[in-house]
Amino acid sequence: MNEQDLISRLAAQFPRSPRQSNTLFGCDAEILKLGAERWCLTMDEFSPEEDLFTCESPERLGANLAVATLSDLLACGARPEFFMQSLVLPKAAKPAFADGVTAGIKRILSAAGCHLCGGDLGSAKNWRFTGFAMGRASKGGPLTHKLSTGEYTLWVTGQLGDANFAAFKGLPTPAFELRLAEAKALRPHAAACIDTSGGLIDALWLLSGQNPRLRFELDLALVPFARELSGDAKRTGIPAGAFLLGGAGEYELLFALPTDIAAGALQKIKKAGATRIGGAYPSKEPGLFFLRGGSPLSKMQKAPPCPREFAAMKAYTSAVLAAARELFGK
The missing domain is CATH 3.90.650.10 (PurM-like C-terminal domain)
Known part of the structure; x- marks a missing residue:
């Protein structure tokens, strides 16, 4: 079963929030009305087994993880504002690995004007990372995957x-x-x-x-x-x-x-x-x-x-x- 079929199968088990305006696969991020504003929210999980990101440079790995998380917000026309993460470190990793990954994430968040609000830390054989980010949709409305019948x-x-x-x-x-x-x-x-x-x-x-x-x-x-x-x-x-x-x-x-x-x-x-x-x-x-x-x-x-x-x-x-x-x- 491919990824889209599996997502559709799992999503069918849950009701859609009345505050959510995007359809399944209709936008790179989820669009929700929070108060009087529309916000775009995204979450992605990464691992060396599935995403094939290499880690010979922990700083580059961290930067790539942050870019990959924030890109969904950029694609829907939102400005990244808040960020959370779950970082699983290799048990055999030295402190320099965590320092490098953190430096890379910090560099990207600083460039985006996005703030880390918290998260979780774990330990396993290999590194894993889950990133969550959110930002307000632009005044013109979020960008989606839907087009009208124009050229x-x-x-x-x-x-x-x-x-x-x-x-x-x-x-x-x-x-x-x-x-x-x-x-x-x-x-x-x-x-x-x-x-x-x-x-x-x-x-x-x-x-x-x-x-x-x-x-x-x-x-x-x-x-x-x-x-x-x-x-x-x-x-x-x-x-x-x-x-x-x-x-x-x-x-x-x-x-x-x-x-x-x-x-x-x-x-x-x-x-x-x-x-x-x-x-x-x-x-x-x-x-x-x-x-x-x-x-x-x-x-x-x-x-x-x-x-x-x-x-x-x-x-x-x-x-x-x-x-x-x-x-x-x-």
Whole structure:
């Protein structure tokens, strides 16, 4: 059973709060009315077994954990304000490990103007981390995964594929970027937003499922791939698209802009570092489609391979590579 099916199965057992306005999978964070304001709340759990975050640099690990937790709030247009955590430390770890992880978390929270309010501490064989964050929705309302039946361009922050590249190659996890400036620039203008925590194609697949009347097109020639991918793809024959298909995401922001956005606003978003990668529009043939240089390539027929469905990393990697070759060619 994949992650979405399992979440749906568990969520069906509980009534939805009348104060909650988002649907299941309808937003990166949960949207609740608290008093007279709408707040966005998010919680994520991380472990080396599932998320494949490496810890050779405890400070980078801590920073990545904080970025990964806060990215859900940025994706729904909220400003992070409060943070809580449950940190499980390895029994064999020296005090320097806890100091490094804490320093990394502190650096990111300080940059975001977000305050740690408390949490819990545990001990086990391997590290684990659960982060909770909340912030008020913007005055224009939170960003969700839902689009009206208009026409949109699709954009993404940063470079893509390096987290999957590192996971597949057994390399150190790259440093994730906290996209505060980019989130501020897109917040007033985006029609929808989602982070790439499960990889770019997983995010696009979710958007497509939430908007079944729209045709989503991703042009691989426009994707800002991380530089280290190009040489490896040529050398090994692995399609670069495979590093978008795997579940190790970079926590970048994928968002949709109306095609009639003002030129000045669009320039600010470009200046913040976002890249246009495709579009979405009403179609009699909806779904998720891939292009290369404007030429049709393939249509995605099923969800990306889910790592939870495989007993071993090798089997999961093989499934991702097989899917990539089917979608993008050799």
